[in-house]
Amino acid sequence: MIPQRSLRLRLFLLILTPLVLLAFLLGFWRFNVAQKTAQELFDESLLSAGLAISRDVAISGGDALLPSTRSMIREASGGEIFYHVTGPGGSYVTGYAYPPTSAASSQQDPYSPHFFESVHREVPVRVLRMTERVTLENLVGDATVTVWQLMADRNAFANQLSLRAAILMGILLTTLAIVVWFGVARGLRPLLDLQEAIALRSPDDLSEIKRSVPIEVRGIVKTLNRLFGQVEHSINAHQVFISEAAHQLRNPAAAVQSMAEALRDAKTDEDRDKRIVELVAAAKNSATVAQQLLSLERLRQPTHQDQMDEIDFRVVVEEACAEMGVHILAKGIDFEVAMPDTPIVISGDRVFLTEAIKNLLDNAVKHGGTKLSRISVLLHCEGGNVKLTVADDGTGLSPNQSEAAFSRFSQLEYSEGSGLGLSIVSAVAERHGGVVAINQVEKGASFTLELPIAV
Structure with missing residues (x-):
């Protein structure tokens, strides 16, 4: 140093x-x-x-x-x-x-x-x-x-x-030098007092600095107060996230433990096979929740331009739909994908974008209900943005339910999901300078992910 x-x-x-x-x-x-x-x-x-x-x-x-x-x-x-x-x-x-x-x-x-x-x-x-x-x-x-x-x-x-x-x-x-030396020391005394006051604070005290300081130092104090507020908000968000994550992980872990105990106590081969299937499903659900929590935490990190790549968003949509299409069609649900033939170049993170698209499709499958029979994906450009719309004919969803739908660990009705999928989509959109919104439709639910096209 x-x-x-x-x-x-x-x-x-x-x-x-x-x-x-x-x-x-x-x-x-x-x-x-x-x-x-x-x-x-x-x-x-x-x-x-x-x-x-x-x-x-x-x-x-x-x-x-x-x-x-x-x-x-x-x-x-x-x-x-x-x-x-x-x-x-x-x-x-x-x-x-x-x-x-x-x-x-x-x-x-x-x-x-x-x-x-x-x-x-x-x-x-x-x-x-x-x-x-x-x-x-x-x-x-x-x-x-x-x-x-x-x-x-x-x-x-x-x-x-x-x-x-x-x-x-x-x-x-000589007289002036003495006056300046001690005058500067006296003029800087408020800074030393401010330093002593901050040094006396405990690590948990992130409240605003309310000491009277000279006008030249007010900008520094204002910046420190803003930084303290941001740090406090970040710490509180981390604490809430950890608390919610612990709560959400406890249920899958308890389910895995319960399935393991049931498998151990199975009386017949048929019952054992059934418990094995349930145990595998519980383990997959637990792994999914853990993966989504890790994704949310990664999305909380600051974005740097050198982490973004010039990618063809059409290819990303194709890969995500190809992977999810197998599971959607296996459930007997019609699956339609429509997109332009020309490349659509955006600046983004391929992994996060793929996960956001898969979460939109997974949300349609898990929350579509018993009436779900069709899921459609439409990709098109409008102005300087690209829009990806995922719609289904299942359980309806209106724009006034956006706050609850995009909140972490929030579900409008009980399902096998964790309540993290749409919050990840919202975080991915924000990270890429875009937005995600619920569209007003007569039947089912419709989401549009809008991202800026690379210049």
Whole structure:
């Protein structure tokens, strides 16, 4: 048997897996946002520093930076800022001696701030270069301010933002996982309660489950209740069948025993021969009842399509009539059979169909009474069905007696039969998707077995 995952674990994984995937996507997005945010913040810091340095150089004539500007540069967000200033004609004014250079050839607007990435002393840096028209003492010209910052400081700041977001999402996912795990367990509690309630039942308790359950489980409970009802009905039917079968078998068995005792106590050869004939008849009757009971039990089993064969129903009728015709004619009863010359193909079980036809003929013989003189069999097709009609001129039978006639162990009047023949015919008809009915006739009895023709 293949082990199955628990429903709790299955629901946990189904709920949490998409959330984890979503968290990874959000984490990737948050990392990119952090990189962009760091880039914008540090670029703004570089621009502020560049503007402040340019202003101070213009005011002081290139001599020095104001203390407030030095403080801003020293305490810039995320790391140290370096600068280099040149005056008109490219003369060095202040700052570091060798600034980073740009690989770009030129700009369309030389007075617009220009950001670029470069390498300064083998270290990646982010650079801002800006040019302004200034006056230094008696000189008027362009002053260029270059400020730069280490990329490592920017990346560290971005990683810090990403790490904070990752920690926050990790805490949220962990909390969510705990809530989902125990929430699913609590949500499945009604199922566990239902399982415990069913487990406490005795094997004989097949009553309906009346516990209050969630709406998602009501279909399962409804199906279980229907199954319990079917099982209970099947068990009751089996018990009734066994009880009735035991009762019906007791009479033939008692008759066999009585005939055997009478044979043992026979005084003369003539009496012994008579008892032997009676004993054989009683034994045959007992065997017939047992065979019919077995047939009824077999008919109770579910039908599978692979158990059905494509057969010529006309041949089945011929064989059954040939076998029963010998006994019918031996009793001095006229026997007529009429059927078409062309095959009639149906899907069915040859053994059951043969037994049903023989039971219809046997019923006519046993219940026809003293007035019985003729039995006729008519086979014909009508629409998509084939109809087999067995009629006799004996004791009459009307459609309003159908319930009693087709019930097990039921007889409208006493005869040597067991009361199982017509119930077997009804079961065979139902098994093959057909029906059997009593026809309304002026004289005698008439039965029609109707079966669908194979497509």
